[in-house]
Amino acid sequence: MYQQVDRVRHDGGMSKQPKYQQVADALRRDIDSGTYEPGARLPSESDLMARFDASRNTVRSGLNVLVSQGLISSSQGLGYAVRKHEVFELNASRFENLTFPQNGDAYSTDVTNAGRRPHQTFRVELTTAPEYVAQRLKVDAGSRTVLRFCHRFVDDVPWSTQATHYPEWLIEQAPRLTEPGDIAEGTTRYLTSLGIEQVGYADEIATRMPTPEEARLLDIAPGVPVLLWTRTGYSTEKPIRCTITTLRGDLNRMNYEIGDLSARDENESQ
Amino acid sequence: MYQQVDRVRHDGGMSKQPKYQQVADALRRDIDSGTYEPGARLPSESDLMARFDASRNTVRSGLNVLVSQGLISSSQGLGYAVRKHEVFELNASRFENLTFPQNGDAYSTDVTNAGRRPHQTFRVELTTAPEYVAQRLKVDAGSRTVLRFCHRFVDDVPWSTQATHYPEWLIEQAPRLTEPGDIAEGTTRYLTSLGIEQVGYADEIATRMPTPEEARLLDIAPGVPVLLWTRTGYSTEKPIRCTITTLRGDLNRMNYEIGDLSARDENESQ
């Protein structure tokens, strides 16, 4: 009742790759070679079915490979398009950061300097520390922390989320940490003014595919990973904060500058 | 001839999510809640078809979502299993690194200390600098560089690749750079001994999905991104090297330590 039409190779007998892979590879080559430029539309599924003599499902499998690799995106009614990447540089180790580390101000300034429009929403909570945070703050698992959460946008595009946890014992000395709303001068400056100075920090950087929650908050397209940046800040005596920043991988690059870079900076022609 | 059997909601009328998403979400919940532990096998596609009253295509779509997110993996004949993650820590900013930055030695030592068995293949080439590298080395696009390429394994699992480019002008002063085979004392120590000292470096960290080439070299499973680490080293006068390390995102985490961390290190009980 269902004839399995001729599965023999038509291509000279050399290929062992499945057809959907051939579709993906061919399209990838076209994109790499500039046939389809970033932002350009790809042929429709129907066109590709004709070009590759394949069924719609097979063509879609091939396209799906490229979507999962973040090379193209699709939208219903519009078609497939080559993704264009725009990267924002994040300076993670400027000296200023030790004294005034990533106050919301530094973020706004950076973005504005790049000619873009920053925007953020803000929230304060009293929560129990997740295992991951408790370890880094050296407090008991399940103990309470102040969570200051920030959701950041650039030109209304979701860019990153930032969750900073402060240990409970800090609240007595720094009650304004629990105040809802921004602390104008920056929390770290506020802490410094109280004699709690951050003298060092440890950064951890990892990457993975986003959770559905993260994908929702950051409006992350299929095939785009997140960059996870954890900064634990220390006074001379104890850990005083743990900041977890979740960045869209397609939009951000982190920079660290260590040692003497005068050779790089002396003629910034590029 | 083809009756579209009853597309009405059976689920109380509340859901608007497509069925394959429901499958993905349900399985994700099961995994998060520990019903299926890391390494455990998931029910077969047939089982899931029964459980969700869905066609094989639909079930596969749902599973495919989780595969693309790196949460599960599949192998033909064996079934689907929950991925387990094992992370290796990479210290990117230890003070020693400024004087003796990532010689193969540091890598081998780190791995051996972790009780693992390191292994690497090595290659030297004279190539034209890619645009990306040429910019960082401040040489003309298309000019030649020495490429020292390293493919690293831990317990025979592909772990990372490292490509270090040296500008052509360095060869005269440091001819051994073109020697095939490892330079025992480490290239940076070798350069230092010639009076070419690396006094600072700039690191850039980005993430994306691997190219097919990278996926092949590092044996990267679907749904796993790569971590791209570029280190440009400077003497007091010029850039002297540019190292691009490609790391499997599921196996690596990078660490930077800046400032005074005595408070962290004084009781390393955890």
Next chain:
DNA sequence: TTGCTCAACTTGTTGGTACAAGCTCAGCTT
């Protein structure tokens, strides 16, 4: 001119079938 409707495109979802190919193990053969 303005605004609406609808046809004609696009991708998204879901159902089905058939066969290929990898893995395991029981059970037979040697």
Next chain:
DNA sequence: AAGCTGAGCTTGTACCAACAAGTTGAGCAA
């Protein structure tokens, strides 16, 4: 005992059909 073979499980590839839903633009109506 050792080794082979094949049944029966698994996922992988490829095809077909139907309808849902988002987008665009031509063309008609106010």
